[in-house]
Amino acid sequence: MNIFGISCFYHDAAAALCVDGKIVAAAEEERFTRKKHDFSFPINSIDFCLDFAGLKISDIDYIVFYEKPFVKMERLLFTYISTFPRSFKSFLAAMPVWMKEKMHIPSIIQKETGFEGPVLYTDHHISHAASSFLCSPFEEAAIYTVDGVGEWNTATYGIGKGNEIEILREINFPHSLGLLYSAFTSYLGFRVNNGEYKVMGMAPYGRPKYVDEVRQLIDIKDDGSFKLDMDYFAYHYKLENLTKKFTDLFGPPREPEAVFFNYITHPDKDHPEWDEELARVNQRYADIARSIQEVTEEVMLKTAGFLHKETGMDYLCMAGGVALNCVANGKVLRQTPFKNIWIQPAAGDSGAAIGAALYVHNTVLGNPRTYIMNNAYLGPSYSEESIKKWLDEECIPYTEYSAKELPAAVAKLIADENVVGFYHGRMEFGPRALGARSILADPRKPEMKDVLNEKIKKREQFRPFAPAVLVEKVNDYFDIGADEAPYMLLVGEVRPDKRKVIPAVTHADNTARPQTVRREVNPRYYDIIAEFEKLTGVAVIINTSFNVRGEPIVLTPQQAYNCFATTDMDYVVLERFIVSK
Template sequence: MNILGISAFYHDSAACLIQDGRIVACAQEERFTRNKHDFSFPINAVNYCLKEGKIAVSDLDYVGFYEKPFLKFERILYSYLANFPLSYKAFLKALPFWLKEKIWIPHRIRKELGYEKDVLMIEHHLSHAASSFLVSPFREAAILTIDGVGEWAVATYGIGRENQIQLLKEQKFPHSLGLLYNAFTYYLGFQVNSDEYKVMGLAPYGRPVYTDLICRELVDLKEDGSFQLNMKYFPYDFSLSMMNQEFVDLFQTPPRLSSEPIQQRHMDLAASIQKVAEEIMLKMARHLCEEAGLPNLCLAGGVTLNCVANGRILRESGFKNFFIQPAAGDAGGAVGVAAYLYCTLLNNPRNFVWEHALWGPEFSDAEIEQFLKERNLPYQEASQAILIASAARLLTQGKVIGWFQGRTEFGPRALGNRSILADPRNSEMKDIVNKKIKFREEFRPFAPAILEERVSDYFEIDCPSPYMLLVAQVRPDKKDKIPAVTHVDGSARIQTVSQSENGLFYSVLKEFERLTGCPVLLNTSFNLKGEPIVCTPQDAYFTFIRSGLDYLIMGSYILDKKDIKEAEQFVEKKVLPEETKTITIR
């Protein structure tokens, strides 16, 4: 049985193919179009999934969409009518798009695919819930979903048992933690639905001095984690703005422009909203733990990409076991709807457990070598043993490597197949990679990738974290050993690597440990600021020559920047637009 799941038309469009209950392929459209957070119909991702599954559209038994457009349209109409005439301008702008495009999504899908059967749809937060529980290792678990907004729900909780999901309660729009965090993201000069992780990364530089003000004026928080926002400060339910002048007056400073320096008050605001978000999520999780009486928790929704809050939930909520799949945001909705159709709607027993994130396109050595030869590029071919030894040796010498191997990761994190790797022992490496290679803000931390069996030796955590979705403290005696991946507050966003999940990357870590005694590497996504993670050899090569990377290792081939004449013409000022320059903290 072939089931295709699709998420699209808001952000992070994606497709997922399930065959006989097992995931065969998942991919985000941005990796093909090179348009970050691409929300268009994911035709390239769909075509890839069909190719990977060796089927045509005519072989699909079911196609599912991750939300119900008419319910979402109902919410938009209700909100605009309830706030009329304040909503008049936004209503005029939104209505034609909805009437022309969004309420016709099933027709659009059939037309794009040439698919003649019905397109099945489930609610947005049910897709989130299914994307976690139905692929989790648990037969029974509590489920918590939190995001900006689906149709009406902004957060839900429920129970999953075997192949069934029951969502018991929901929090409704406009009282949304995701939208609250979005508002502060915008206020701090970052891009909404894209840069929330920057707010999280900036928070440790600040003091949460605005927390009481936020809780007094903006958020009425209850012990069970439910809350109401004071909509006096938020016009997003009737306009296209995240905040208003009352919000600005409350914090007594205008919104930061993206080109302006980050000052202490911005760090303090980031620390304050991060603390509030953590408290809300922790109260939700604690209440759910008491209500459900189960040891296992499945999380999903874009807000659950907040790995600092996840770390606190793991430590403080009362749950013993914990699962989040790596594409916890809207991209994962494609997984959720496909899994729900197979397991729940069709009442098939679950036969799949999510064990890695490597579901995207792969390129053979023959395809990579063809690309290299077409561009007449100098390279060294190596056996796998030599490749591993060379990568580890270069990293010990302070070189920074673009690492391109196997299938592309699904989700926002590079987990060892489309990665930039560096030595975490070098205290200057964080600034080198931020400024000369990624061309991004200097406050942003990097993640440590560590051998799974060594994680407790270096970090205050005793469970795997394979998808960089948990933050924990670096052990005091190890902070000076891995300064490049230790954040300013002594924390780290951890990736554990096991041999079963990613044998090649594990072997590089193991060889690096043999040479240095350190089982940790700095791992960050293989991309430049503002671009998606690389997908193809072409993407990898052009990112390599436009950045300060020293080496590119693709498949069995090693490229040395010094040998490539073409790289000489790429200077930072010639390549990157002004808005991507490093932001100075003052």
């Protein structure tokens, strides 16, 4: 039984191929088209999945679209009706796209892929729920999905048992935790559906001084249910997010791309563009970021606590864009009675493609679960032979290592304070680089953060870098409340005695977002960290995604080399070949 799950036409288009109940391949369209968060039909991802599995489109039994388009259309129409005449511009902007594309999903699928079989449609939040529970190792669990908006739902909870999923309750548009967070993302000068993690990164530089103001926008009950005061928001009838009432309460929004420094980023006031007034204004923005982060955590913690009481389950599965809020996730794990939680690594809409396919295979067709997602390496890989051939053709000098020698060589480069691009094996599915398309560096020097930010990633200075740690050493360095965090989805404190050991990955509030690395999952990556530990006594390295600001993570060895060549990266490792500047 071969089933395709696809998500597209909103953001983060993706395709996932399920063969006999196992996800064998999945990829996000942005990696192929090089447009970040590309939402177009994922034809390249589909082609890759078919190619990888050695299948033709005629071998596919079902294609499952991750949401129900007509229900979404219904929500739009009811919103326009409710907000008439303010919704006129939004109506004019949205309807042509709906008439041209979104109302014709079956014909688009048929035209683009040549698929003649049945196209199925799952509910958006069911897709999220399935992407989490049906990929998890749990036989039964509570399920919590929370995002911007699907058809009507913005948050749901339910239970999963065996191969069954039941959604019990829901919160509907326009009351949305995801859209509330996105409104603040836009207010703080970042792009919606792209810069939410920057708000999370900015929050530790502030204090929760505006929590009361944020509470004016959202009414939260003890069971985690919430309702927004829509007088502050315009996203339900306008292309902008905020109303004047919002800016009257919080002040003028931050300019996009504005320089950010405050009294915590530069306690010695030594930023080259230091300005007292700007630092004061930035402090206010950081305080607002911290306040919205705290309120988001409050909602998630209350919901998770309520869910535990309501369902009596020991385990929790989470998905939806808001489940990428790793600070909140860490607190949910540590501060609620759940014994463990499992979060879909591609918790946003791309992961819903996996959920849609598994939902049909397991829940609808009644097949028993045979799949646990124990890694996210579901994308394309390129053979050593093809890389070597390309390097030779391009006359790029390189050093070839044996598989056994390579980890020690790479670890030595990192220990010598070089920044190393690491390209190996199948590409990750989801927003995080997990040691297949990563940039690696030494976490022991505080300056390394600035080097990476300014010379290579070319991104905002305030954003932190994540550590990768040997799984058996995670509790020596971090207090995340779990023995494993393979997808960088849990933030926890760096242990006090290690903060000065790994300053480059210790954020302003002494936290970090570690990735635990298992040898069984990625032996080469694990061996590099193990060799680094032998050299330095530290079982942690910096792992950041292999891309520059504004671009998707690299897909091909050529893109990896170009990224290396156009930045101040010192070395790039393409499988067993090391290229230097």
